[in-house]
Amino acid sequence: MGATPEIAVIDDLIRQRLDEILPQRIEAQLQAREQSRTPSLAIIASKGTLDWAYPPFILGSTAAALGWDVSIFFTFYGLNLLKKDISDLKVSPLGNPGMPMKMPFGPDWFKSLNWNIPNALQAGIPGFESVATLLMKQTIKNTGVASIEELRALSREAEVKFIACQMTVDLFGFSHDDFIDDLDYAGAATFLPVAQKADVSLFI
Amino acid sequence: MNFDKELDARGLNCPLPILRAKKALTDMSGGQVLRILSTDPGSVKDFQAFAKQTGNELLASGENNKEFEFYLKRKQ
Numbered sequence: 001m002g003a004t005p006e007i008a009v010i011d012d013l014i015r016q017r018l019d020e021i022l023p024q025r026i027e028a029q030l031q032a033r034e035q036s037r038t039p040s041l042a043i044i045a046s047k048g049t050l051d052w053a054y055p056p057f058i059l060g061s062t063a064a065a066l067g068w069d070v071s072i073f074f075t076f077y078g079l080n081l082l083k084k085d086i087s088d089l090k091v092s093p094l095g096n097p098g099m100p101m102k103m104p105f106g107p108d109w110f111k112s113l114n115w116n117i118p119n120a121l122q123a124g125i126p127g128f129e130s131v132a133t134l135l136m137k138q139t140i141k142n143t144g145v146a147s148i149e150e151l152r153a154l155s156r157e158a159e160v161k162f163i164a165c166q167m168t169v170d171l172f173g174f175s176h177d178d179f180i181d182d183l184d185y186a187g188a189a190t191f192l193p194v195a196q197k198a199d200v201s202l203f204i
Numbered sequence: 205m206n207f208d209k210e211l212d213a214r215g216l217n218c219p220l221p222i223l224r225a226k227k228a229l230t231d232m233s234g235g236q237v238l239r240i241l242s243t244d245p246g247s248v249k250d251f252q253a254f255a256k257q258t259g260n261e262l263l264a265s266g267e268n269n270k271e272f273e274f275y276l277k278r279k280q
Contacts, residue, residue: 062219065226066257144217144244154223 040069042198044191048080050089050133050148051099055204056081057151063200064158071198072155073191075165078204079172082164082179086148090133094122104138163190205264205275207239208232214243214271221247222254225276229260234280237263242272251276 041063045056056072063070074082080089093099101115122128140147166185195201211228213221221242228238248265251274255262263275
């Protein structure tokens with residue numbers, strides 16, 4: 001038996017009214033929820049050179065300053081960034097054609113020169129990497145860019161969570177004593193649920 | 205413009221002006237105004253985004269001879 005004509009009319013009216021009210025209410029509630037929730041960032045830091053140490057710590061510390069919840073997972077060479085002493089991080093121009101080779105001292109015309117040194121030559125000069133690192137560090141200082149030590153300390157201070165990959169610790173023969181204190185040691189199963197809930201997830 | 209605290213971030217590069225500003229704001233009370241000096245051209249956009257994201261109002265900003273200044277009002 002179908003609905004009586006009166007009920008059909010009432011149903012229609014209710015449907016119309018709901019269509020009018022519901023979208024507004026849902027929109028308002030979604031907005032309130034969006035505003036009250038804390039955004040989150042999950043980063044995998046997999047590289048251990050001076051240049052690649054910057055992105056995870058810059059993004060991590062800045063996200064924390066914006067009020068985000070931040071976790072950084074350090075794996076493979078990225079684990080180097082958690083060592084107690086990170087003053088020996090190096091940058092290599094060898095096989096890195098994107099890296100400008102400029103001098104951090106001297107008159108402006110000299111500083112603007114790009115030293116295009118062939119790979120074969122770079123590879124043959126002992127200590128080339130150390131000299132390039134020294135010049136890079138001087139440039140970092142000259143341009144007011146923070147040191148990695150400072151960015152790491154600021155990240156910690158801002159309660160960025162550091163998680164070290166235990167598998168890499170075993171693989172590279174490190175010990176927990178090599179690293180800064182108060183780290184969590186964990187694996188892929190710990191990272192994935194964090195990344196699943198994160199608004200932004202980056203592999204660096 | 206009146207302000208309660210000043211942060212000299214001149215000579216500092218990204219992301220230090222933002223990180224220092226965040227720290228300075230933490231020590232202030234709601235409604236107080238922080239004046240920030242900066243030489244980083246990227247900080248102009250960055251402070252707009254920082255204000256929008258954190259709810260600390262950017263009351264004013266300006267540039268004078270490659271130096272930038274920002275007035276941030278600590279949110280309540």
